Amino acid sequence: MRILVFGHGGMGKIFRDFFEARGYYVRSYDVDESKADVRLEETGNFDIVFLCVPMDRIEEAVRIVISVSAPKLVVDISSVKKNAIDILEKYGLRYLSIHPMFGPGSDLGLSNIIVVRKSGAPEEKIILEEFRKSGAVLTEMSVEEHDRKMAEIQGVAHFVLFLFALSLKNRFHDDFEIASPVFLVLHKLASRIINQNWEMYYLIQKNAEELRREVAENAKILDEALSDRDRFRELVYSLRKSFRNYRDSTLILESYKATVDARGIDELRGYIRALDSLILELIERRVNAGKKVAMEKIKLNEPIEISRVEDVKMREILKRTGLNPVRVSEIFEKIMELTKEEEYRVLGIGRKVAVLGPMGSFSEEAALKLTGSRLPLIYKNSVDDIFRAVESGEVECGIVPIENSTYGTVLNTLDALLKYDVQVFGEYEHDIRHNLAARRDLPLKEIKTIYSHPQAIAQCSEFINNYLPHAEIRYTRSTSEAVEMLDDSSAAIVSELAARLYRLHVIKRGIQTANNNRTRFYLIRKSGENGDGDITSLFFGVEDEPGALFRVLEVFYRHGINLRKLESRPAGTKLGDYVFFAEAERKLDDSILSELKEKTSFCRIAGIFRKIDRLEVFSERRTSSGTEFQTAWQT
Ligand SMILES: O=C(O)C(=O)C[C@]1(C(=O)O)C=C[C@@H](O)C=C1
Numbered sequence: 001m002r003i004l005v006f007g008h009g010g011m012g013k014i015f016r017d018f019f020e021a022r023g024y025y026v027r028s029y030d031v032d033e034s035k036a037d038v039r040l041e042e043t044g045n046f047d048i049v050f051l052c053v054p055m056d057r058i059e060e061a062v063r064i065v066i067s068v069s070a071p072k073l074v075v076d077i078s079s080v081k082k083n084a085i086d087i088l089e090k091y092g093l094r095y096l097s098i099h100p101m102f103g104p105g106s107d108l109g110l111s112n113i114i115v116v117r118k119s120g121a122p123e124e125k126i127i128l129e130e131f132r133k134s135g136a137v138l139t140e141m142s143v144e145e146h147d148r149k150m151a152e153i154q155g156v157a158h159f160v161l162f163l164f165a166l167s168l169k170n171r172f173h174d175d176f177e178i179a180s181p182v183f184l185v186l187h188k189l190a191s192r193i194i195n196q197n198w199e200m201y202y203l204i205q206k207n208a209e210e211l212r213r214e215v216a217e218n219a220k221i222l223d224e225a226l227s228d229r230d231r232f233r234e235l236v237y238s239l240r241k242s243f244r245n246y247r248d249s250t251l252i253l254e255s256y257k258a259t260v261d262a263r264g265i266d267e268l269r270g271y272i273r274a275l276d277s278l279i280l281e282l283i284e285r286r287v288n289a290g291k292k293v294a295m296e297k298i299k300l301n302e303p304i305e306i307s308r309v310e311d312v313k314m315r316e317i318l319k320r321t322g323l324n325p326v327r328v329s330e331i332f333e334k335i336m337e338l339t340k341e342e343e344y345r346v347l348g349i350g351r352k353v354a355v356l357g358p359m360g361s362f363s364e365e366a367a368l369k370l371t372g373s374r375l376p377l378i379y380k381n382s383v384d385d386i387f388r389a390v391e392s393g394e395v396e397c398g399i400v401p402i403e404n405s406t407y408g409t410v411l412n413t414l415d416a417l418l419k420y421d422v423q424v425f426g427e428y429e430h431d432i433r434h435n436l437a438a439r440r441d442l443p444l445k446e447i448k449t450i451y452s453h454p455q456a457i458a459q460c461s462e463f464i465n466n467y468l469p470h471a472e473i474r475y476t477r478s479t480s481e482a483v484e485m486l487d488d489s490s491a492a493i494v495s496e497l498a499a500r501l502y503r504l505h506v507i508k509r510g511i512q513t514a515n516n517n518r519t520r521f522y523l524i525r526k527s528g529e530n531g532d533g534d535i536t537s538l539f540f541g542v543e544d545e546p547g548a549l550f551r552v553l554e555v556f557y558r559h560g561i562n563l564r565k566l567e568s569r570p571a572g573t574k575l576g577d578y579v580f581f582a583e584a585e586r587k588l589d590d591s592i593l594s595e596l597k598e599k600t601s602f603c604r605i606a607g608i609f610r611k612i613d614r615l616e617v618f619s620e621r622r623t624s625s626g627t628e629f630q631t632a633w634q635t
Pocket residue numbers: 290293294304305306307309310313335336337339340343
């Protein structure tokens with residue numbers, strides 16, 4: 001979907017940045033071509049055109065658009081609808097008519113967008129859905145109702161501000177020695193509208209003729225009421241019925257301080273203090289909003305962490321700032337971390353799970369299945385790092401791959417299990433399905449390069465040989481690195497989760513050679529009392545002499561215990577020294593263990609556990625005051 005924003009003023013810039021941050025192809029055109037991304041002759045090939053020009057230039061813009069192209073949809077954003085709609089109808093365009101009730105420099109979050117005409121075009125649905133998802137409040141109404149309401153909302157407000165300006169024009173200039181916050185806010189607002197396109201305000205006022213008369217009448221009523229104390233009190237009390245909510249007016253007035261032009265070291269320090277308290281107030285409000293989001297997510301069964309939402313946000317933020325982008329992203333990452341921490345806290349989730357990163361790994365996929373995706377996952381770069389985090393108590397639990405049905409034992413997990421002071425308390429089997437994904441819907445023959453981790457490439461070799469023999473294979477360290485490498489003619493082999501997280505187009509699902517490609521994961525925690533279950537993992541060593549291993553295996557044989565796994569690993573002492581790792585299909589009791597100890601040079605239980613399908617991390621508890629979420633580490 002190609003979007004052309006016609007007009008690169010304040011509103012045009014908002015829509016251009018908005019859609020670009022969400023991954024759309026957007027270009028802007030302006031009659032002042034020095035501001036435009038594309039020249040007029042290049043504007044022919046766009047599906048949607050946003051008309052972001054002053055209201056008195058709509059007809060001119062429409063004529064230009066239709067002289068070079070036939071867009072599937074034109075979006076009108078004017079503030080008074082009657083005139084604009086007449087023009088769009090006159091030229092027979094398929095259009096969406098909205099009134100975004102905000103001005104240049106605003107953010108779409110929480111802004112009102114009124115929809116007065118829809119065309120039913122599929123592109124329109126996508127646009128409105130993007131607005132809705134970004135937190136804009138969409139309201140539908142007819143053209144007539146819109147214009148009537150705008151007379152009240154915009155007409156009266158602007159009229160009063162013009163009146164304010166007119167009454168004070170010879171008394172104040174921009175530079176105030178002293179002024180109250182209310183005065184400063186009104187002065188700024190009046191200055192704003194006075195300095196914007198007067199024609200737009202003229203049209204808005206034209207649409208509010210009757211109400212303007214009423215305002216003038218009311219000025220007289222107010223003046224008369226003020227001639228008498230009681231009459232004035234009565235008037236104020238009658239107004240209180242309609243104007244009750246002034247809760248956040250202090251924040252509005254205090255935020256005005258951010259716009260003050262402070263001078264001299266003391267004043268500047270005062271200015272920074274005011275900014276700091278505003279920042280703090282805003283962060284607190286943000287965190288509180290996050291907590292409410294968390295409660296909504298529970299109802300919708302959505303994860304707390306949604307990297308797609310965070311990525312879009314970060315892109316938008318970085319676009320807006322001229323500050324060092326690395327520092328700015330660090331600050332916002334920290335703010336989001338704080339928000340997430342509080343989101344987890346409000347749900348009663350304090351425990352953390354470490355998985356192999358980066359995001360989108362199969363370990364994460366397994367973790368999300370196991371935990372129902374509500375747990376704070378900590379992404380580590382290596383299996384060793386996961387073990388370290390568990391051992392040090394940084395996290396309560398780690399999820400590590402132990403065995404793949406095609407590739408066998410994951411040796412570095414075994415080595416780490418021997419090295420670190422942790423225990424296995426559960427195992428989980430996960431289907432590994434590889435997907436061929438790209439940034440766009442790419443026919444197989446057009447794929448020039450395939451990126452992925454060597455394991456994934458190997459597990460999909462048959463598909464690659466049969467369908468992509470022409471493609472060059474490039475190995476990456478991880479799935480997400482593969483995603484980063486993608487351009488318009490390459491594809492990556494990734495998990496379903498990674499495809500979703502990075503919004504890739506899945507060209508083919510399940511391309512792994514083995515139909516039943518599964519990985520078994522161990523769930524590890526800090527060492528403590530042994531767990532319970534029907535499987536025992538253990539390490540043991542034997543003397544370097546004939547029959548030593550046989551004597552140990554004989555113990556298992558005699559007790560009728562099946563060993564489903566037996567591996568030898570270098571002990572790390574000297575060449576030829578090995579330790580054995582075994583998985584016995586039984587909980588080994590003390591008597592068997594003491595027998596084993598007699599026949600081995602050392603014997604250590606790595607864990608007694610069972611298969612689990614779900615890690616319950618919190619449970620709901622109904623109380624007299626409602627539902628509370630409680631942490632419970634149940635396996
Ligand atoms: O938008 C949400 O879903 C939030 O919970 C807020 C927020 C944030 O702090 O910005 C936090 C967690 C999500 O990963 C995305 C964004």
